[in-house]
Amino acid sequence: MRSALDGDETAYRRLLGDLAGLLRGWIRRELARQGYNVADAEDIVQETLIAIHLKRGTWDRERPFLPWLRAISRHKMVDNLRRRGRRIVIPIEEFAEVLAAPEPEESLPADALDRHLAQLPKGQEKVVRAISVDGMSIAETAQHLMMKEGAVRVALHRGLTALARAARRAETT
Amino acid sequence: MKTDQLIDSLVADQGRRVNGSGMTLLASLPIALLVSIALFAYVLDMRDDLAAALESWRYLLKLLLPALVAVAAIALMLHLARPQAAAAVLRWLAWLAVPLVLGLLAEAVLVPRESWGVVAIGQNPLFCLFFVPALSLPPLAAALWSLSRGAPQSPTAAGIVAGLAAGGIGALLYAAHCDNDSPFYLALWYLGGISIVTLLGGLIGHRYLRW
Known part of the structure; x- marks a missing residue:
């Protein structure tokens, strides 16, 4: 650590x-x-x-x-x-x-995060999805989504924070 | 999403510096204090007899107690921001009652019973009950903001301590204006004001400091 x-x-x-x-x-x-x-x-x-x-x-x-x-x-x-x-x-x-x-x-399989991911603002969702599910790097994501790397980093961080919040509020199935 | 995929995204996010509650408070509290002091300077004024007041034990107690509350609560708050810390340490705050009780006893001996009501109510108690919380709001925001960087086991307890710290700061500032120095007044109205902020901190913490 x-x-x-x-x-x-x-x-x-x-x-x-x-x-x-x-x-x-x-x-x-x-x-x-x-x-x-x-x-x-x-x-x-x-x-x-x-x-x-x-x-x-x-x-x-x-x-x-x-x-x-x-x-x-x-x-x-x-x-x-x-x-x-x-x-x-x-x-x-x-x-x-x-x-x-x-x-x-x-x-x-875990599917709760996928559900929460769908509730995120579109930009954050795309970035988190690209980096996690599609396994891209920050640089690749930036190129793919035509964003600056800094913006990708910010969106990723906000996205992860939002995921944690969504999980907290979620109704469990 | 698979866990390994999630880990990929966490690793990608790892480059940024993470500030704990302590660093955040260090950066935000001075700003909050400036806002409070500006508010003070805009609507209130310093008491005229400050120099003389500083020689009376009553006024010193009125400064000492909020200062102690603020310092103790800030220390506790930073402690509670760590996930390992148990809220049981809150009971140490009870010691803060000791100087207050001593002051109340001294006042009860020194002031004749007929005048108790007069010194306890003072001239503008509601003013005090309003301005102590008002001056506390900027520090409260700074304290809660810092705690949101932390991981308190009990968000409510953390919020309460944040409110107490902010209330202590607000009361200390207001004491520069207010000239009702009786410990009776202190116990009723200052403590009342601090309690309002403490309650507010607890409510906000309960709602917004979850993680």
Whole structure:
């Protein structure tokens, strides 16, 4: 995470990939334990990753990373379960097991983000879609959409922030 | 969207610098203070007997208490902006009541009972109840803006502390104008004004500081 904050893209990608695996294991187990639909896990994984990304500035690099990660993940989990209609207390200890059991396989498709993406302003939606779904770089997106790179960056950031907001407000299916 | 695709877009967005709540507050609070001071200069004036007032313990308490509230609340607010922080630390704020209670006791001893009502109501209590919140609004905006960069576990608690900090600042500024120095007045109207801002902060936080 330290190198990632210093701008090392490879490190950041690897970190987020690893975190996705850890979160997936923990979130599936949590959903199952509390009697929720495990099929929703990937949506929550994605929402949590966005939160980790947008709130990375709140991690104090002098402090251990795991407690911070645990706090962010718990917050998103509680938020999600509350939206699904029950008030739930998640014991923090559960989270420790996560380290032993990452789940690399994304077996169930996540579609909540796609729904939220459709609600974004068109410009932001196009940029986020180009970079995520179509796998373009910032430069390629700029060329493709005939925008300046700076504008692409701004639209991407606003788009991701808006995605997080849309997820928060969403009625769960 | 697949999770790997999402990660691609997060990585692409990673280049920008992220400022935490502390940096944001450092940048926005001075501006907010200037706006409040400008508002003060435009509609209010300094009390005439400032030099003399600074020698009375009542006036000093009236400056000290809002200042303490503001400093403590800002510190707490920056603490609560981190996701690991529990809202339970709010209970430390109760210590702020100590200097106020001491001041109230001293006033109760020094002022004859017949005059309690007069010193507690002062000359323009509603003015105070209006201007403390009014002067607090710019700092409140700065505080909430900074918190929106944070990740508070409880958005409501974070908003409350932001309101308290802003209220303390507003009260401190208003104290430069107001010449009702009795701790009774302080407890009723200043605290009333600060409470309004605190409540407002909590309401806005509850609604807008979710993440």
